Amino acid sequence: MSDYRIETKCIQSGYTPENGEPRVLPIYQSTTWKYGSTEQMGKLFDLEESGYFYTRLANPTNDAVAAKIADLEGGVAAMLTSSGQAACFYAIFNICQAGDHFVCSSSVYGGTFNLFGVTMKKLGIEVTFVDPDSDEETLNAAFRENTKAMFGETIANPALVVLDIEKWANIAHAHNVPLIIDNTFATPINCRPFEWGADIVVHSTTKYMDGHATSVGGAVVDSGNFDWEKAGKFPGLTTPDASYHGITYTEKFGKAAYITKLTAQVMRDLGSIPSPHNAFLLNLGLETLPLRMERHCSNAQAVAEYLSKNDKVSWVKYCGLPGDKYYDLAQKYLPNGSCGVISFGVKGGREAAVKFMDSLKLAAIVTHVADARTSVLHPASHTHRQLNDAELEAAGVTPDLIRFSVGIENVQDIIADIEQALNA
């Protein structure tokens, strides 16, 4: 952990070459590492010594990028995954097993909503979705004897709900469970959830962190702050692991217990690792993240202001707009800007939304959001297609909702494109 400011960390953290070593993080494109004796290798398998032996568990390129992300978030350690979905699954599965339960914001990303509500249910792990704006009493009522975690997104994709992280952390802690925050849209440039009491952070690095739409990836970051022993309900971390000759993670690894178990057990067994080449590309993205976020946010602010004054637009959601439902929370948690994603509705509902999208020239219709190029999506017919009307409503997604991801092009060109499409 360095004392540098975040812009410096984005460039410098994670990889520090020694004399005569490459200045730029090398791509260790190797599945395996060579050792001189059977005993040396055996110690690595027993977690007696740290070192590389197989890329599914650890790879120097991946580790350097994970260390940079941990430093950006202010955590003790991080692990990269091959996708954001894997990061969300791993973060929960590391502390929940069949018979357990967790509480989750109902406005999370559609893919996460399905993963938690449908797929994890098949594994015997149950979730209760709660309106993220609920009062404390309602949130408390969602907890059960077997509840093991609370999960939400800093800025929900695509509902753009800003989570009251501090309130959620207090509630989670009152029930002796960690708060896990998906910080994908804000990025650590605009919000560091650990500073507000969150315990674990996850990312889809596919979005702003990579920033160029080249590599699907994810990350799980551990603050090291949650006291698993005191909570008394996480035997996976506080009692011996039979698959490692009886190691107890909290005893042996202290503040790094959660991330060590995540790597040594969950990643070992499930294996959703990114390729070192993708980690290298992610690292390039991280280097310019502060510059890009600044531009995404100033462009989005200008586009949101333009849309809010246009009479063909029925509503605009962007937490940087005074009067937005989440303006005050954004001022607290995202004082330097939120993200480049705006949602809005055009007058004329679903049909007008489709017509508008098909008329855009610069902004491309893609599933992706949050990269350098301006892009647009209609969640009701794309990402949230699996959800029924009631679920759509709970997720904050109306049929006319257009998710507009403002890129880092010249903002006048972006606005001109919107204008010609609205007139079409």
Ligand SMILES: *Cc1c(COP(=O)(O)O)cnc(C)c1O
């Ligand atoms: C995209 C996204 C995910 C899923 O990440 P993938 O990298 O697509 O697997 C999870 N959470 C949020 C907030 C996202 O935007």
